[in-house]
Amino acid sequence: MNGNKPTIVSGITTTGQLTLGNYIGAIKNFIDLQKDNNLIIFVANLHAITIPIGKEELQGNIKNMIALYYACGLDPNKAIIYVQSDVLELTQLSHILLCNTTVGELSRMTQFKDKSIKMKAENGTEFIPTGLLTYPTLMAADILLYDADLVPVGKDQKQHIELTRNIAERMNNRYQQNVFKIPNDFIPTIGGKIMDLQNPTKKMSKSSNDPKSFIGLLDTPDLVHKKIRAAITDSDGKIAYDPDKKPGISNLLTIYAVLKNITIEAAVKTFTNSDYGQLKTELATTISASLEPIQTKYHQLIKDDTIDQLIAAGAEKARYLANKKLTEIKNIIGLNYKRK
Structure with missing residues (x-):
């Protein structure tokens, strides 16, 4: 020390x-x-x-x-x-x-x-x-x-x-x-609280009984894509960061921004001309790419x-x-x- x-x-x-x-x-x-x-x-x-x-x-x-x-x-x-x-x-x-x-x-x-x-x-x-x-x-x-x-x-x-x-x-x-x-x-200024994928008004919890509500660090790419595709958003269709009015989309943007090491504003700008489906696809790919090296090292350690x-x-x-x-x-x- x-x-x-x-x-x-x-x-x-x-x-x-x-x-x-x-x-x-x-x-x-x-x-x-x-x-x-x-x-x-x-x-x-x-x-x-x-x-x-x-x-x-x-x-x-x-x-x-x-x-x-x-x-x-x-x-x-x-x-x-x-x-x-x-x-x-x-x-x-x-x-x-x-x-x-x-x-x-x-x-x-x-x-x-x-x-x-x-x-x-x-x-x-x-x-x-x-x-x-x-x-x-x-x-x-x-x-x-x-x-x-x-x-x-x-x-x-x-x-x-x-x-x-x-x-x-x-x-x-x-x-x-x-x-x-x-x-x-x-308290981190960004990403301090990632929300539930099925109920974006509450915190993502590892003890949730609904497996679709969270992404596990050992989830496969296919599972990540399925969970992100099923994530609750809204019917507005506009990609914008507003945790009160658009908690689902705001949560997905937060995850993307943190994993890409960019600001929320930059994340929103990235998807200016995109729809929710495109955001979810890109986010799922980003999550899977971030988890791959973690999972590889985990399996090496545990064996x-x-x-x-x-x-x-x-x-x-x-x-x-x-x-x-x-x-x-x-x-x-x-x-x-x-x-x-």
Whole structure:
């Protein structure tokens, strides 16, 4: 870790396969950020069990996600990439933070409210896993354990960063020491939120039950073309960027602009004399071309033990930093009874 560089921490939950939305909204930014920052990226498998998930699905998602991180371009020489549950210090810090958080703060989280309603609707009962309520303190531990300066998040996670800051400031004031560095969020100016292909008013989700609603990073070219052709647009027929009035077309233009590394304005200009069918065909071709090298590298990594070696090395680096920080915290708050 270079002390002269900002530290950036982020992760993606292991529920479902990684999507184009994850790549554009998070991973593509990670690739750029690893050049000039201390980048710490994890696979959030502990966050995944806050809602029911099958054993085989969870196990498969963990290794696949790590392999896709590397296949997309994350460099083990520039970033620390690890599996969340491999760092036991995280759960200790999560409990410490939970003891410095109120039930009111946690229950006011928008994601807790939304997911609770969804859970009750799905199971027809009042059953709400406690993990949904305490999720924000586990996320705060992910961030504070590594003295993060910046946390790249989507707009839906901004509230959790605010809570993380509040907890850190509260504990710094309580113990009259800089127990934690106060992190700031980072929201990409373009592509931060890629929308659902079948319902472009909501975010593309890897845990969606409708396979037509997202592009998976391992989708074949034929499947990509089918999903893009089926993407919901409108009957206006005019290609223009207007997220409120034309969310479907605006979403497709955003994807195209990010993958081509051009502005939205340039993307609109490219299709000035085109119809929706031409836009979709060109976009599907662009997506497939972007995914091809990722898929090739993924299959190379997954077929031998290379990925297992990378996972072990990443965990060792993360544990070293985590142990150092947790020891410091335990000394400050008095949990380390051996220290006088």
